[in-house]
Amino acid sequence: MxxxxxxxxxxxxxxxxxxxxxxxxxxxxxxxxxxxxxxxxxxxxxxxxxxxxxxxxxxxxxxxxxxxxxxxxxxxxxxxxxxxxxxxxxxxxxxxxxxxxxxxxxxxxxxxxxxxxxxxxxxxxxxxxxxxxxxxxxxxxGGGCENKNIQYSLPCELEGLGRAGRDLDGIRKCILHSVYQAQGQGCSAGFIGVGIGGDRTTGYELAKKQLFRKAHDSNPNPDLARLEEYIMENANKLSIGTMGFGGTTTLLGCKIGAMHRIPASFYVSVAYNCWAFRRQGITVDPETGKIKRWLYKEQPTVKPVTVSESATKTETSAPREVRLTPPISEEAIRSLRVGDIVILDGLIHTGRDALHKYLIDHEAPVDLNGGVIYHCGPVMLKDANGNWEVKAAGPTTSIREEPYQADIIKKFGIRAVIGKGGMGSRTLEGLKEHGAVYLNAIGGAAQYYADCITGVDGVHFMEFGVPEAMWHLHVKNFAAIVTMDSHGNSLHKDVEMDSLKRLSQFKEKVFS
Ligand SMILES: O=C(O)C[C@H](O)C(=O)O
Ligand code: SF4
Incomplete structure (x- = not known):
């Protein structure tokens, strides 16, 4: 070995x-x-x-x-x-x-x-x-998609779908609801593993195990195969889309397993995995410990996309691009609208859970007036000369900072927050009141953003650990989309309301 x-x-x-x-x-x-x-x-x-x-x-x-x-x-x-x-x-x-x-x-x-x-x-x-x-x-x-896992206990009442009973149709409703409740926050488009039955622990285990099935296999159980197909076809009609931006694909895969339960319990457990669906496997020789075979390396045979499904090449009008360098003025921020693309050059600061909690009661170690906070926990390494190098640096789920964000924007005069998945009504109100925007970066695109970082200008709070520390980063051509502006508009709010309406079209019984 x-x-x-x-x-x-x-x-x-x-x-x-x-x-x-x-x-x-x-x-x-x-x-x-x-x-x-x-x-x-x-x-x-x-x-x-x-x-x-x-x-x-x-x-x-x-x-x-x-x-x-x-x-x-x-x-x-x-x-x-x-x-x-x-x-x-x-x-x-x-x-x-x-x-x-x-x-x-x-x-x-x-x-x-x-x-x-x-x-x-x-x-x-x-x-x-x-x-x-x-x-x-x-x-x-990762954590963002893990936070979107959900477990239902049947029977239950579901937003948009009404009553879900202890049968295949009730299970169908739970699965559709699980995709709806994730919105774009688990870096959609996602893959789901579903576990029917078991107890609270084994149900989730079964759900996670489904994620080891190949994306294009089919379920040996005909009922579950039918359900998987149904979910793939219909969950995509919710139009949540990649990153919750709206669009034709919300779900990339759905794998369902079932196990026995005890009479009083009926769980449907859903493990949500982001598009960055990192799973691999090997077989190993027990004598030498050497790799014999890789388990997920072969090319799948994939049905070609049909003409009716394929994208119409009618270009929508190109979004407005605005180049900004911090410190950013209130006027520049107030001119931005949802849908604009902001391209940042200059210094930005990372900050996530530990930093937001800290800043509520303490002063910041650097001047943040007109500044940009990036919800990001990067992978950092020191090079041979002892200088920090950014190895990966995509955004983290912003909604976790909802209890703090509006107060932090106000206290420090922040003009832009970069993250992913959007934020709630308190932050939206804060953006309006203080003149700031929320910029949605593409979740999981950690190499793409690391490439935009031209230098590391120091770090504070290493005691919080590498992901939670406050990194001061020089960026060039860092692009993100305005999804919440300073006029009360939020793409996230709109997509959520629209997808709830779409969810309710699946209220009627399908499986008996
Ligand atoms: O912790 C992170 O960097 C990101 C997390 O996976 C998330 O999706 O929010
Ligand atoms: S940030 Fe990364 S780990 Fe987290 S949900 Fe997105 S792609 Fe997955």
Whole structure:
């Protein structure tokens, strides 16, 4: 088993940096269906470029390399203690190499362990089998989409859909609702794994396990196959679209599994995965620890997009582009409208959960007047000269800062907040009152944005850990879309209301 650690390091690196062909094919199909010139088409083309860049740079596709979760199948007699040790060593090395972001945080003290190890991290599941090889599957599922997982307890009442009973039709409603409630916040277009039955724990486990199925397989259970097809066809009619910008593709894959339950409980558990669907697997020789085979490398046979589905090439009018350099004036901000593209040059500052909480009661270490805050937790490495290098730097889900954002904008005179997924009514009110905008960057496009960062001008609050620290970054040609302006307009609010209306068309019974 001498080579096991090296094999696992290769597995982690490959998972984090090279999206599997079946996932790429699903994204490519979505791209072909989207009308060119729309915001969704723009987002999908950034996503495609980002996937390519990550592969070429062998760098993380998304800066959030998630909760490393391994499923290991072992021959009878294999030493699981040694395998776990090799996994932990490979995780530490992958973190040192910048293939994983240090993501393991002590829940009580908030301290980041710095090496991706911790109580319960990484997650390792074992199962024995009769084969004489080891199989290791890995999923790196990030926090934004994990936060969009949802569990329903049937019967229940669902917004837009009415009563969902303990039958296939009730399950159908739960799944449609799960896509609606995620909006764009889990970096849609997404993949869902659904677990029917079990208890609260095993239901979610079953849901997550579905994510290991290939994107283009079909369910051996005919009822579930029918349900999967139905969901794929109809969830996309919600028009939430890529990043929640509206558009033809909201869901890239739906895989459903079922298990027994006890009489009183009936759970439908949904694991939502972003487009940056990083899962890979290997089989390993138990003697040497060397890789024998990769599990998700073959090209899928994909139905070509039909003419009626493919994008009409009628270009929508090109959005207005506005170039800005902080400090930004109130006048420049008030001239922006939802749909404009802002291109930033100059200094911006990262800030996410820990910083927003801190700034409520403390002063900022730098002048933020007219400034730009970027909701981002980057992957950073020091180069040979001890200088910081940005390895990946896409936006994080902004809605988590909703309790703080309006107050922070007011207190420090901030003019623009960059993030993804949009924010709520309190922030919208704050933007209007103080003259600021919300800029939506493309979630997961961590290589694309890292490429716009020309230098690191220092860091504050390293004690918060790398992702939560306040990084001062010089950017050039950093593009993001105004999705909330200073006149009370919010694309997110509009898409949410529109998709709720569309959801209600699925109220009537379909499966008996
Ligand atoms: O933690 C992050 O960098 C992003 C997170 O995965 C998110 O989607 O909000
Ligand atoms: S930022 Fe988006 S793409 Fe990255 S892990 Fe979070 S949900 Fe996924």
């Amino acid at each position: 001498q080579s096991l650690k090296e094999s696992l390091l290769e597995l982690i690196t490959e998972t984090s940096t090279n999206l599997p062909p079946d996932v790429r094919a699903a994204i490519q199909q979505a791209k072909e269906k989207e009308n060119s010139g729309t915001r969704a088409a723009l987002a999908l083309s950034t996503i495609s470029d980002n996937i390519q860049m990550a592969e070429e740079n062998t760098s993380p596709i998304c800066q959030d390399t998630g909760m490393p979760t391994f499923y290991v199948y072992v021959p009878v007699g294999a030493n699981q203690i040694k395998i776990s040790q090799a996994i932990r060593e490979a995780i530490v090395e992958a973190t040192q190499n910048g293939k994983l972001r240090p993501n393991s945080v002590d829940s009580l003290t908030g301290e980041n362990s710095g090496n991706n190890l911790g109580e319960g991290v990484p997650v390792i599941h074992y199962e024995q089998w009769e084969k004489d090889e080891i199989e290791v599957k890995l999923i790196l599922k």
